[in-house]
Amino acid sequence: MEKIRIIITDDHQLFRNGLKILLDSFAEFEVTGQASNGKEFLELLKTVQADIVLMDINMPEMDGIDATRKGLKINPSISIIALSMYGEEEYYYKMVDAGAKGFLLKDSDISEVKEAILTVMKGGSYFSQELLYHVIQKIKHREQETKSANLSKREREILAKICEGLSNQEIADALFISKRTVDKHRANLLGKTNSKNTASLILFAIKNKLIEI
Numbered sequence: 001m002e003k004i005r006i007i008i009t010d011d012h013q014l015f016r017n018g019l020k021i022l023l024d025s026f027a028e029f030e031v032t033g034q035a036s037n038g039k040e041f042l043e044l045l046k047t048v049q050a051d052i053v054l055m056d057i058n059m060p061e062m063d064g065i066d067a068t069r070k071g072l073k074i075n076p077s078i079s080i081i082a083l084s085m086y087g088e089e090e091y092y093y094k095m096v097d098a099g100a101k102g103f104l105l106k107d108s109d110i111s112e113v114k115e116a117i118l119t120v121m122k123g124g125s126y127f128s129q130e131l132l133y134h135v136i137q138k139i140k141h142r143e144q145e146t147k148s149a150n151l152s153k154r155e156r157e158i159l160a161k162i163c164e165g166l167s168n169q170e171i172a173d174a175l176f177i178s179k180r181t182v183d184k185h186r187a188n189l190l191g192k193t194n195s196k197n198t199a200s201l202i203l204f205a206i207k208n209k210l211i212e213i
Helices: 013-024 038-045 064-074 089-098 110-121 129-139 153-163 168-175 179-192 198-207
Strands: 004-009 029-035 052-056 079-084 102-105
Touching: 004 013, 004 038, 004 110, 013 029, 013 110, 029 038, 038 064, 052 064, 052 110, 064 079, 064 089, 079 089, 079 110, 089 198, 102 110, 153 168, 153 179, 153 198, 168 179
Parallel strands: 004 029, 004 052, 052 079, 079 102
Antiparallel strands: none
């Protein structure tokens, strides 16, 4: 089996080196490059192959939001997981809009980092449960922006399954409907909620209290 190639982008060298050592300890992972800011990452991406990018949000020269957006233009096939600290919730929607497929707290256990990488590699989105809790605490007293977006009962059911990390086929099996029907409902959900991807759908569900953590 081919190794999953990973680029670590963070402005703290000690953090990058430590994370590299931990990731390289897994037979299925290979850290192919490191960058200390968004500009270095974009240059690195022109010559280094990668499947996953672990991207810090706040960095000098160029932050993770711009680096994510520009990096996906250079290589649309990469999947970007944001590395976050507490108090950065205001950036989450911007990172999702830029194309991030997951969020990890910087103090996450290495087993959770592995789970996030494998989940995203399978086409899913990953959000640290602890991080989601803090997001909910930030928004629970705010007025809902879009209410429920007029979602049907079936759309709510499918949205809940998406938030559980299930694939379209797994959702179809769980709800005893065809995968084609799930595909259609997912497309409708993206349109109704004005979401670009699964990560954006999950944040919509949290913000509008359609799921509980």
